[in-house]
Structure formats: structure tokens, C-alpha cells
Amino acid sequence: MSMIGGRLARTVGLAALLCAIATVAAADDGRGLRRAGDPNRVSLSGLSSGAAMAVQYAVAHSGSVEAVGAVAGPQWGCADGSLSRAVNACLCGRSALTPTIDTAHRLAADGAIDSLVSGRPQALSRSWVFQSPADETVTVGSGRADAAFLTAFIGAAASLDEGNAADGSSRAGHGIITPDGSAACAADDREADFVRRCGAEDNVGKMFHSLFGAGAPYDPSQRAPQVPESEVWAFDQQSLIDRVKAGSPALANDHLNPVWLWSPDKSTRRRNFDMAPTGSIYVPPACRAAGSACRVHVALHGCKQDARQFARTAGYNEWAERYRTIIVYPAIALGTPVSAPICRLPALDGVVDAAWIEPNPNGCWDWWGYLDAASDRGRHLTKQAPQIRVLTGIIAAVSASAAD
Incomplete structure (x- = not known):
């Protein structure tokens, strides 16, 4: 190859590289949640505390x-506002x-969650639960109790998957x-990240x-x-938090x-309902065109998890195109996690239920009421729970067009 030809090849190669970098940098189309x-x-759906919050939201907004x-989530309403019981x-x-x-x-009758018709939800009709019997953080009994609750609430049997030996x-x-x-x-x-590999087992695939x-x-x-x-984009969660904070x-x-x-006192993190300023979203190609009207699925990470890493690796994105589903990943701000497996620690007593003891070091969703003020116990299960209100804003935004 001549010197000129070599320079030309290098120039073309550099141009291609810069183009590729620019393409990656411009992957986010700038539409945010809309x-x-x-x-x-x-x-x-969700994992662990994210599973608990997913069920809480679905029950509160069952219409x-x-x-x-x-x-691997606990039974709905199990904690009754107590960290020690949780x-x-x-x-x-x-x-x-x-x-x-x-x-x-009772909450439905009081109007704290969506009303029921003949004791059944107006929209919520399907549920799926995975619980490994060997899970040392959420026992199999709690997972089964959650499936039993969903069966009783919806009036249709929850699909319960306890894994397989193979x-x-x-x-x-x-x-x-x-x-x-x-x-x-x-x-x-x-x-580390609580994203496990067990052969070809695929929680999200089977759930969807x-x-x-x-x-x-x-x-x-x-x-x-x-x-x-590069295809998993960030969205501004803080503005939606601020709308709820305004109240x-x-x-x-x-x-x-x-x-x-x-x-x-309250930390800045607490004033943001322990939520992070940004979340993530994956919009599969089939859902990027105007008028695609795809499903909306909110995926909630678990305690101790890096929210961004969960959005990249938990397995939702790989099924999004198949089911024409936009996947949204709201985020909790991580605290200073307790390193030991919680069920190997001594049993907690009632002292830990005092709010002045840091109640959420592991960056969990509020499934036991750590945001509830003394005057409003039980709010975490209702439509007025601060995190649930932020999630409502996220869902509304994803359902809005760019022109709205």
C-alpha cells in the first residue's frame, strides 16, 4: 500500500471511529419519558423490596x-409499619x-386504594411470583404468602414459580x-449485584x-x-419527585x-423520599416510532442494588422487543448497606422501629413504612404514599406523547 493510500485508509478509519462514537453519544433521542x-x-414487577413495591402499587392502583x-418479594402488607416485624x-x-x-x-372501602367491584379489581387480572426455597433473605413462606394474597385479591390464581432442580x-x-x-x-x-445465573433460567422471560x-x-x-x-437511557426523576414534594x-x-x-431531623435523601435524581428507560426499536402505543412496564430494583446496573443487566431489555414493551427503571438512592445477610444477624427488637435510627441503609423501596410519619401510619400501602405518587407521575409521563 502506498503512503498516500495508507494515510487515506487511516483517515477513513478515524472518521468511521468518530462517527461510531458520535452515534453512541447520540443514542438517547432526548424525549425523556414521553x-x-x-x-x-x-x-x-421487581426484585425483593422492588417486588414488594410493585405489588403495593398494583394493589393501590388496581383499576x-x-x-x-x-x-423474591415479601407478602403484601406483612410489616404493618414495623421494621422489626419486616x-x-x-x-x-x-x-x-x-x-x-x-x-x-378495608383500604379499598375507605378509598385509600382503588375501589373494587364485587370485591375484585377493575383492571388487575394477572400475577406471577418467583421464590426460590433456598433464598436466605426472603423465606419461601413469605413468597408463598404473597402469591396467596394476590390470588385472593385478584380472584385468579397467581402463577407461582419456585425454580427447578435441573x-x-x-x-x-x-x-x-x-x-x-x-x-x-x-x-x-x-x-454484589443480586443478578444471578442458573443455567438457562430466565425470570423475566417466564414472567412476561x-x-x-x-x-x-x-x-x-x-x-x-x-x-x-448505550441503549439504556437516563431520565430526570428529580422533577417528578419535586412535584410530590411541593405538596x-x-x-x-x-x-x-x-x-x-x-x-x-431529615437528610436531603429523606426529603427526596430516599429516591435518586435520575432513573433509566429502555425503549425497544418497535416502540420508538410515533403511534406505536406499546405496553409500559415499570421494573423496580431491590435493596443494595445499583439502580443503573439493574437496568442494564436484570434481563428485562432482552424481552422488551418481543412483547412491544417500554421498560422504565425508577431508582432509589443507595445508602450505606449492611454487609451481612440480614437473616443471619440476630433478631431485631422493637427499638429499631424508632424513626431516628437510620431506617433504610440498604436503599430499599418503602415496603414497611419508613417514610410514614407518626400521624400517618400505613400510608405506604396507599395511593398517597410519596414513592407511589412519584411512580404514578412516571407512568403518566411515559403514557404522554411528545406534544403533550
């Missing part, structure tokens, strides 16, 4: 949510669980399972098939290749005032 999603096809999925009973199974369906019916998912540790997972299938005391498959056989080959990180909801304190030790 995707004109179908408001009549809204669903939620507009069509389906819900839970991976850990001892709902997670670790140290005391008996009791049915909570009467609480849901791929080890029946012995999996706490986490969401995907073929691309980075963590070992079984718990190994070195928990159960919720949206309309009776067709499950076909794992329809799972798309792993979606590039000045009462909030529990999360630490002591460092100057006046007897004066409880």
Missing part, C-alpha cells in the same frame, strides 16, 4: 394496572404470617435470575410469558441478545440532628 405508551396496558410480577417475620420467617387480604379490602434455580440465593447473570446461582456470602403470553408456548429462543448499555407530605425522620441530639 413515549405515548398505552395507559391501558401498564404493569409492574389501571393490568398485571404484576414479584421476584425483618423477623416477613423476611426471615421467625414468626407466623397471617393473611392480609382483609387489610386490602438448573439449580430451586436452590438459588436471593436475586433475579437471567442467562446473562454475573453472580453465582447459590448464595456465597459475597453478594405468564403475564403477556396469552397462552402461547414459552419459547426462550425469542430472547434478544443483550442490549448495549409537603409528612415524612418520618431518618437521623438525629448532629447539633441538638434530642431534635430529630
Whole structure:
């Protein structure tokens, strides 16, 4: 090759590289949450505390949510506003669980959650639960109790998946399972991202098939290749938090005032309802054109998880195109996590229920009432819960067109 030809080749190669970089940088189309999603096809799911919040939202908004999925989540309404009960009973199974369906019916009768017709939701009709019997963070009894609650509330049997022995998912540790997972299938005391690999087991694939498959056989080959990180875009969550903050909801304190030790106070994180300023969204190609009217699915990460990493790796994006579904990933701000597996620690006593003890170091969604002020206990299960109100704003925005 001549010197001129070599220079030309290098120039062309450099231009191609710069073009590729520019393409990656411009991957986000700048539309944020406004995707004109179908408001009549809204669903939620999550892992651990995210599973709990997904069910809480679906129960509170059962007139507009069509389906819900839970991976390794505790029973709805189990904690009754108590952190000690949340850990001892709902997670670790140290005391008996009791049915909570009467609480849901009472909240519906009081107007705190969507009304029921003949005791049944007006939209919510399908549910799916995964719970590995070997999970050491949420016991199998709590997962089964959650499935029993959903069956009683919806009036249709929840699909309960407890894994299988062939791929080890029946012995999996706490986490969401995907073929691309980075963590070992079984718990190994070195928990990092809680995205596990148990052979070809695929929690999201089976969940979406159960919720949206309309009776067709499950076909794992329809799972798309792993979606590039550049295709998972950020959205402004802070503006939606601020709208709810403008109403000045009462909030529990999360630490002591460092100057006046007897004066409880709230951190900036608490004033943001422990939520992060940004979330993530994946819009599959089939849903990017005007008028696509795709499903909207809200996927909620679990405790101790990096929200952005969950959005990239949990396995939702790879099924989004198959089911024409926009995946939205709201985010909780991570605190300073407790390193040890919680059910291997000593049982908690009632002292930890005082709000001035940091109640959410693991960056969990509010499934036991850590945001509830003393004057408003139980709000976390209702449509007035601050995090639920932010999620409502997110869903409304995803269902809005760019012109709205």
C-alpha cells in the first residue's frame, strides 16, 4: 500500500471511529419519558423490596394496572409499619404470617386504594411470583404468602414459580435470575449485584410469558441478545419527585440532628423520599416510532442494588422487543448497606422501629413504612404514599406523547 493510500485508509478509519462514537453519544433521542405508551396496558414487577413495591402499587392502583410480577418479594402488607416485624417475620420467617387480604379490602372501602367491584379489581387480572426455597433473605413462606394474597385479591390464581432442580434455580440465593447473570446461582456470602445465573433460567422471560403470553408456548429462543448499555437511557426523576414534594407530605425522620441530639431531623435523601435524581428507560426499536402505543412496564430494583446496573443487566431489555414493551427503571438512592445477610444477624427488637435510627441503609423501596410519619401510619400501602405518587407521575409521563 502506498503512503498516500495508507494515510487515506487511516483517515477513513478515524472518521468511521468518530462517527461510531458520535452515534453512541447520540443514542438517547432526548424525549425523556414521553413515549405515548398505552395507559391501558401498564404493569409492574421487581426484585425483593422492588417486588414488594410493585405489588403495593398494583394493589393501590388496581383499576389501571393490568398485571404484576414479584421476584423474591415479601407478602403484601406483612410489616404493618414495623421494621422489626419486616425483618423477623416477613423476611426471615421467625414468626407466623397471617393473611392480609382483609387489610386490602378495608383500604379499598375507605378509598385509600382503588375501589373494587364485587370485591375484585377493575383492571388487575394477572400475577406471577418467583421464590426460590433456598433464598436466605426472603423465606419461601413469605413468597408463598404473597402469591396467596394476590390470588385472593385478584380472584385468579397467581402463577407461582419456585425454580427447578435441573438448573439449580430451586436452590438459588436471593436475586433475579437471567442467562446473562454475573453472580453465582447459590448464595456465597459475597453478594454484589443480586443478578444471578442458573443455567438457562430466565425470570423475566417466564414472567412476561405468564403475564403477556396469552397462552402461547414459552419459547426462550425469542430472547434478544443483550442490549448495549448505550441503549439504556437516563431520565430526570428529580422533577417528578419535586412535584410530590411541593405538596409537603409528612415524612418520618431518618437521623438525629448532629447539633441538638434530642431534635430529630431529615437528610436531603429523606426529603427526596430516599429516591435518586435520575432513573433509566429502555425503549425497544418497535416502540420508538410515533403511534406505536406499546405496553409500559415499570421494573423496580431491590435493596443494595445499583439502580443503573439493574437496568442494564436484570434481563428485562432482552424481552422488551418481543412483547412491544417500554421498560422504565425508577431508582432509589443507595445508602450505606449492611454487609451481612440480614437473616443471619440476630433478631431485631422493637427499638429499631424508632424513626431516628437510620431506617433504610440498604436503599430499599418503602415496603414497611419508613417514610410514614407518626400521624400517618400505613400510608405506604396507599395511593398517597410519596414513592407511589412519584411512580404514578412516571407512568403518566411515559403514557404522554411528545406534544403533550
